[in-house]
Structure formats: C-alpha cells, structure tokens
Amino acid sequence: MAAPATTQCCAPIAREPLSEVDAAELAVLLKAVADPVRLRLLSMIGSHAGGEACVCDLTGVFDLTAPTISHHLKVLRTAGLIDGERRGTWVYYRIIPEAVNKLGALFAPLAAPAPAAGAVDVALITV
Amino acid sequence: MAAPATTQCCAPIAREPLSEVDAAELAVLLKAVADPVRLRLLSMIGSHAGGEACVCDLTGVFDLTAPTISHHLKVLRTAGLIDGERRGTWVYYRIIPEAVNKLGALFAPLAAPAPAAGAVDVALITV
DNA sequence: CCACTGATTAGACAAGCTTCTATCCAGGGA
C-alpha cells in the first residue's frame, strides 16, 4: 500500500503481480462462477426474498434436470460461495457475502471507500 | 440506481436475477480469467511499468512453452480483456480497463462511488 | 538474399466439465 496511485489501471489485480498460490486459489473461486447456470443460480439465490432460496424455486427456471441443478449448487457450495440448510422437506441456500467480496475486491476500480458497514478490506484479496 | 440499499447483500449480482443472455456474456468473460495462468498474466501485464508488457517478459516466468503462453494470451484477447500490438520484433499487451471494470461492477459491494476519473457506470453490467 | 530470433498457428492427446439416467436418502402424511 506504499506506492501512491500511478497513471495505470487501479484494480488490485492490475496493481501488483499475483503470486502463484493466490492465483490458484482465486481461480477456484472464479471457475465456480464462470458458468451461465451457476451465475444465474447465484444471482437468483442472492436476490430472493429473505436472502435465501429453496431448491424447488430454482429447478423450474432452467431446462435442466434436478440432478444437474443439484450438481451446480454443490459446485458453488464447495467453492464456499453459498451455504445450504435443510428445513423439513425443503433445502434452502444463501449466499456467503465474504466470498463474493473477494471477487469484488479483485476487480474493483478501487477498494470500497465506504465508511463502516460492510467495508471490504484490501487484505481480502490475499485470501 | 433507483432502489436504495436493502438489508440483503449489496453486490449487483445479488440484487436482481441475471437474464439468460447477460449470464452467458458474463460467463465468457469469467471463463477467460478463471485460470491461474491467465490470472497471473493479466496481473503481470497490468502491473508492468507503463501499463504494458512484452510477451518476452511473460514467457520466462512460467514453466510452460511459448505456444501455451501465446494460447492463453489469445484467450484473454478474444474475451476483450487485453489488446496486443506489434512494435518491431516484439509484441506488447495491455489491459482493457473497461472489461475489468465489468467484473468489478458485478461483484463490488456497491457501484464505485468514485467521483470522476475512471468512474464505473452501473450500466456496464448490463453489457 | 539468407539466416536468426520473437511470436503465432495447426494438430494431437490427456484431463476435466456438463449433462443425462438410474438409484438412493430424508421427511411428511394416510
């Protein structure tokens, strides 16, 4: 954080070279979201009322079988982007904001200058 | 920009469901960066002095052959994340900031409240 | 004109990913 802003692009990823291990860890996270279906699933879960969505709300939207949706949800969960919980007959998923923030911090034009609530620490990008 | 902050996660991806076409386009961009080698290439290009890097500076860093590096650079270029230019014997690549900003806008905790220079329009995420 | 260096293209192959069908586990109600 020593060097002041230069004239080049200001996203963290373009400020200093990523280490080999950091790149590997971030790639795992990015691979999880680098799919149209999973991108929409993530988006639907996050924007659903209450911040959580039942699997039964998700399966009908796609032209895909239930096991396929289940597979994609597992990929997102394994990557640490969402978390699931069974309540009675149904299973509900919700976003884990910290994981999404890691990606935001990587590509953001600048670390969020927001004052307090939900401020993203630049240290996040070092995972 | 109308809706005020709600109580749920504030990243654009978690505010409203992504359309099928938007998800497909963003997935192309994300697939391009969802690889450890390409992530490091992007980072090295962006952080290099002058905002551009010669291919000859990149090939030596990895335990990969030149054609493989060339392949990864082509993937990044095809996705619109970098642009290359030949000057004499060497080829130089530089980051296209707008493309990186699209990703930042997707996952950022909030649209960059930065005043002028390089401000990211939320409209970018609708691509 | 020829040779040399930097970089890309072409083609091949192994590994991984997405999707399916078939099967199994967990809860709720008659």
Place this chain on the structure above:
DNA sequence: TCCCTGGATAGAAGCTTGTCTAATCAGTGG
C-alpha cells in the same frame, strides 16, 4: 407402516480445455 415428494449421489457419454511438438509468419541484420 407404507408410500409419495423433494433433493442428493453414482456412473457414463460427449464436448471443451490445457498442454505439448512441429511448422509457419514477421522483422532485423549480415
């Protein structure tokens, strides 16, 4: 208890991706 529904797991088929070797293109200099 038995069955029915919501959801996950297992295994296989087909396509995509990452990497290599071999060959080609672009400039520079003798």
